[in-house]
Amino acid sequence: MPYVLRLFDPWRNPMCTCPPKYSLSPYTGCGHMCRYCYITSYIRDGFKPRVKENFISKLLIDLRKIDRSIPISISNSSDPYTPQEYGLKITRETLRILASRGFKVIVLTKSDMVVRDIDILRRGMFTVSMTVTTIDDRIASVLEPYAPPPLSRIKALEMLTSMGIPCSARIDPIIPGVNDDPRSLAKLISRLAEIGVRHIASSTYKAKPDNFRRMIEALPEKSTLLRRLYYDEGYIIHGVRYLPSKLRLDYMRMVKEIVESYGMTFSSCREGFRELQSSPTCDGTHLIPSENPSRSRISLDDYDVDGIGYVSP
Numbered sequence: 073m074p075y076v077l078r079l080f081d082p083w084r085n086p087m088c089t090c091p092p093k094y095s096l097s098p099y100t101g102c103g104h105m106c107r108y109c110y111i112t113s114y115i116r117d118g119f120k121p122r123v124k125e126n127f128i129s130k131l132l133i134d135l136r137k138i139d140r141s142i143p144i145s146i147s148n149s150s151d152p153y154t155p156q157e158y159g160l161k162i163t164r165e166t167l168r169i170l171a172s173r174g175f176k177v178i179v180l181t182k183s184d185m186v187v188r189d190i191d192i193l194r195r196g197m198f199t200v201s202m203t204v205t206t207i208d209d210r211i212a213s214v215l216e217p218y219a220p221p222p223l224s225r226i227k228a229l230e231m232l233t234s235m236g237i238p239c240s241a242r243i244d245p246i247i248p249g250v251n252d253d254p255r256s257l258a259k260l261i262s263r264l265a266e267i268g269v270r271h272i273a274s275s276t277y278k279a280k281p282d283n284f285r286r287m288i289e290a291l292p293e294k295s296t297l298l299r300r301l302y303y304d305e306g307y308i309i310h311g312v313r314y315l316p317s318k319l320r321l322d323y324m325r326m327v328k329e330i331v332e333s334y335g336m337t338f339s340s341c342r343e344g345f346r347e348l349q350s351s352p353t354c355d356g357t358h359l360i361p362s363e364n365p366s367r368s369r370i371s372l373d374d375y376d377v378d379g380i381g382y383v384s385p
């Protein structure tokens with residue numbers, strides 16, 4: 073029985089199209105406190121992140137037993153750059169261990185703190201997937217109150233791609249009446265293409281009772297619209313409330329069209345629209361380099377990595 077490295081299993085969700093991967097989370101819980109987050113439905117004190125006990129020792133034991141051909145996804149039920157990481161550096165040590173042993177890794181985050189670890193990322197088999205739900209600071213500050221602002225995340229992506237680290241982005245979740253403005257999405261997507269992002273995954277907001285309550289508290293003016301779409305017209309799949317399928321398909325088609333017009337690949341996430349996918353994997357793991365090349369085109373000295381915009385709350 074593994075201690076901290078388990079095969080990714082999204083509760084046997086039939087809508088998930090992810091390829092095989094291991095899931096690794098140095099932290100239990102997440103401090104970004106996104107209104108739409110679902111971890112509070114299954115993690116006690118989900119918004120109070122804490123490091124897993126003896127995490128590094130357990131990781132070293134698990135790494136001896138796993139299939140090295142399967143990538144490791146860090147993290148799925150927390151952000152590996154949750155605010156505590158700024159001082160604790162557990163994720164940094166984890167990446168150092170994985171790089172030195174030649175594991176394939178996808179790093180999922182919403183934080184520009186990831187650029188602190190560029191020195192490790194550029195030496196290993198890594199790809200980074202950054203979630204950017206909107207280009208609008210005001211909307212992001214409501215939806216993701218303790219995550220770094222969108223422009224900091226975009227700047228971090230630009231630094232990563234400039235250093236030769238392959239990156240994807242997640243525009244996820246799209247929420248009706250909140251971050252679904254086509255012009256704003258087009259502006260975000262064109263910027264992501266311009267800075268070298270290669271793949272975009274997107275999905276619509278899925279409602280659970282606790283995240284829906286937080287959404288309505290944060291966005292009372294959207295209450296009527298969201299209740300109608302999710303509770304009157306929407307339906308339940310695998311325990312979560314979805315938008316009507318026609319609306320979901322319209323959103324995903326719109327994003328796909330813009331994404332592909334800029335030469336990037338597209339996938340939806342847990343929407344049931346496999347036919348829209350134009351990439352080898354939905355989650356961006358296909359971007360992990362197959363070997364350990366020296367990928368730097370620009371010196372690390374060209375960047376003020378200490379001066380990133382990350383602000384510890």
Ligand code: SF4
Nearest residue numbers: 102104105106109150
């Ligand atoms: S970053 Fe992810 S895990 Fe953390 S609160 Fe936001 S949605 Fe939840």
